[in-house]
Amino acid sequence: MSAPSTDVSDLVSGVRSPLLAAAKPDPGQISKPERLRIDDMLQKYCGEFGWWQLRHFVLTSLAWALEAFHTMVMIFADREPGWRCVGSGCDEAAKSVCGLRPGSWEWVGGPGGSTVEEWGLVCGEKFKVGLVQAIFFAGCMIGAGTFGHLSDSRLGRKGSLTVVCILNAIFGCLTAFSPDYFIYLLLRFLTGFSTGGVGLCAFVLATEPVGPTKRGVAGMSTFYFFSTGIAILSGIAYIFRSWRSLYIASSIPSLLFLLIVLPFISESPRWYLVRGRINEAMKIMRKIAQYNGLNLPDGVVLALDEEANDTPDEHLTQSFKGESMKHEAITGSLVDVIQSPITRFRLFLTVGINFTCSVVYYGLSLNVVNLETNLYLNVLLNAVAEMPAFTITAILLDKFGRKPMAIGTQLFSGLFCFVGSFLGSSGIWKILRMGCGILGIFGMAGTYNLLFIYTTELFPTVVRNAALGCATQAAQMGAILAPFVVVLGGGFPFIVFGVCGVLGGFLAYYLPETLNRPLYDTMGGMEYGEGDWRVNV
Structure with missing residues (x-):
């Protein structure tokens, strides 16, 4: 009996196809930035009053x-x-020079x-x-x-x-x-x-x-x-x-x-934060953490009050790259x-x-x-x-x-x-x-x-x-x-x-x-x- 014919294209296709279908990404597992107010970031990662704040506080004050x-x-x-008498017409007991004759007294x-x-x-x-x-x-x-x-x-x-x-x-x-x-x-x-x-x-x-x-x-x-x-x-x-x-x-x-x-x-x-200059704000926060002997993780970014209170929008999550998020001043x-x-x-x-x-x-x-x-x-x-x-x-x-x-x-x-x-x-x-x-x-x-x-x-x-x-x-x-x-x-x-x-x-x-x-940052946040x-x- 002759062997059953096999289509070469089917073999190639079989080799190339995965044994298991690729799982669809879970939207819930997409890494989201941790958006914190400055107060929260200081308490959680940077330190509330370490060496950096002490030095900065003394110099500024x-x-x-x-x-x-x-x-x-x-x-x-x-x-x-004080004054004293130097001539006639001056009363040493006087409480002020008012009424004394000019030239009869002098300043001490x-x-x-x-x-x-x-x-x-x-x-x-x-x-x-x-x-x-x-x-x-x-x-x-x-x-x-x-x-x-x-x-x-x-x-x-x-x-x-x-x-x-x-x-x-x-x-x-x-x-x-x-x-x-x-x-x-x-x-x-x-x-x-x-x-x-x-x-x-x-x-x-x-x-x-x-x-x-x-x-x-x-x-x-x-x-x-x-x-x-x-x-x-x-x-x-x-x-x-x-x-x-x-x-x-x-x-x-x-x-x-x-x-x-x-x-x-x-x-x-x-x-810096309220002016929309988040890069500069984050740079200072990293410096605070470093001088205080702490570590500020890469997945953390500063946010204004109302931004921190809300759940991050999907487009914000996808566009997040370190501290590159921006908002209007x-x-x-x-x-x-x-x-x-x-x-x-x-x-x-x-x-x-x-x-x-x-x-x-x-x-x-x-x-x-x-x-x-x-x-x-x-x-x-x-x-x-x-x-x-x-x-x-x-x-x-x-x-x-x-x-x-x-x-x-x-x-x-x-x-x-x-x-x-x-x-x-x-x-x-x-x-x-x-x-x-x-x-x-x-x-x-x-x-x-x-x-x-x-x-x-x-x-x-x-x-x-x-x-x-x-x-x-x-x-x-x-x-x-x-x-x-x-x-x-x-x-x-x-x-x-x-x-x-x-x-x-x-x-x-x-x-x-x-x-x-x-310590609120915006009127709406307060x-x-x-x-x-x-x-x-």
């Missing part, structure tokens, strides 16, 4: 000392020096000691001292709003900090060469304009890369640098007794900060803050609290000229008194929360200001009043410090500096009022400070608690995360 130099230098430059310490001495800002011209101090804070108010917006938009946090430090160095040095009072007034306004952006840019830049459970303590620690700056300034002023040389000596550190410190500071990854402004019911109410309260707090803080700081004690020692004691307030507040902040601490510190300060208003200005009463002023500074310094971290947590990244800038503007408005209250002298300033402390504590009662809440805003506010 040094800018607070610069703000202290440019702000508090007026206490020494615009002080009223020689010419050029202060602006008051050089331009005769006494008696009927005394209001000019308060005016120049108020004009400085007016500049701070405008600068805070300007650089708050720029740091959220075009310049970024680091770029804005760079610009304000350059302007501070220039205007501060030029002030030393003021030929007359009005040029001095203008240059102090311009210095205030640049100084207004230093603190808020430095604070946000220092705290945004810190994890949520460490952010409170870190934020409270920034003001150690401000108080240390005041303490150092009292020593600088003791060495440089001429107001012109003092302005130069207090401005040079801004130049040194630009050249030595700023090159080692990184931009905020949160700013998200911007925000003060208009967005006002339009949202949540942030509008919060902004109203933070503006009011910052205003009253600033009246007390700067008022008590400037009021040392009315206490008739050693000026250099008193400024040093006030600066030192602030530091325990920061420590105590930082320790209790995460235990009791932001809201109770904001209420308690303001009421504490207001109470001692009221007590100080009933004390005399001679003998032992003068010392007791100074003590009440120090305790008032103690309480309000804790509030002033707390307000920065509190305000930062109340608003999302996209409008954070704009909102913080607005709150800072309100603080500068309070600072504008403070010199005019101080000029009135006596016990009246303490009454005003006491009222402001109590009022600020009342306003803080209506703020929501932010302890252990996420509204989604907060839920029903009527309950939260």
Whole structure:
């Protein structure tokens, strides 16, 4: 029998066909990127406050000392020096030189000691001292709003900090060469304009890369640098007794900060993220993990709040390649803050609290000229008194929360200001009043410090500096009022400070608690995360 015929083509086809049919890919097994918020990525992979954050935090917070130099230098430059009789018609028992015959007295310490001495800002011209101090804070108010917006938009946090430090160095040095009072007034306004952006840019830049459970303590620690700056300034002023040389000596550190410190500071990854520059943001996050001795896996990418909350879309999953995902830059402004019911109410309260707090803080700081004690020692004691307030507040902040601490510190300060208003200005009463002023500074310094971290947590990244800038503007408005209250002298300033402390504590009662809440990046993410805003506010 003949063998059955076999088709060659069938054999070839049989050899080529697989024994088992290829299984169809399971869509559920396609690798999806792990999209995390910055807070979640810090907690899970990078570390909340490791060596990278510590180094970055210290370097950035040094800018607070610069703000202290440019702000508090007026206490020494615009002080009223002592005087003595040199001829007939002068009464040694007189409390001021007003009414004394010209030529019968002279300033103690020689010419050029202060602006008051050089331009005769006494008696009927005394209001000019308060005016120049108020004009400085007016500049701070405008600068805070300007650089708050720029740091959220075009310049970024680091770029804005760079610009304000350059302007501070220039205007501060030029002030030393003021030929007359009005040029001095203008240059102090311009210095205030640049100084207004230093603190808020430095604070946000220092705290945004810190994890949520460490952010409170870190934020409270920034003001150690401000108080240390005041303490150092009292020593600088003791060495440089001429107001012109003092302005130069207090401005040079801004130049040194630009050249030595700023090159080692990184931009905020949160700013990169909301601007759509995810590559740069991821690069910083990998650097944070590396310096902290941790590892950030390749399959993890940063996402905005609403992106992290949603399930990734299929086309996003398929196009994912490392950190190459992009989104459009998200911007925000003060208009967005006002339009949202949540942030509008919060902004109203933070503006009011910052205003009253600033009246007390700067008022008590400037009021040392009315206490008739050693000026250099008193400024040093006030600066030192602030530091325990920061420590105590930082320790209790995460235990009791932001809201109770904001209420308690303001009421504490207001109470001692009221007590100080009933004390005399001679003998032992003068010392007791100074003590009440120090305790008032103690309480309000804790509030002033707390307000920065509190305000930062109340608003999302996209409008954070704009909102913080607005709150800072309100603080500068309070600072504008403070010199005019101080000029009135006596016990009246303490009454005003006491009222402001109590009022600020009342306003803080209506703020929501932010302890252990996420630091949101967008307005939509915050509204989604907060839920029903009527309950939260």
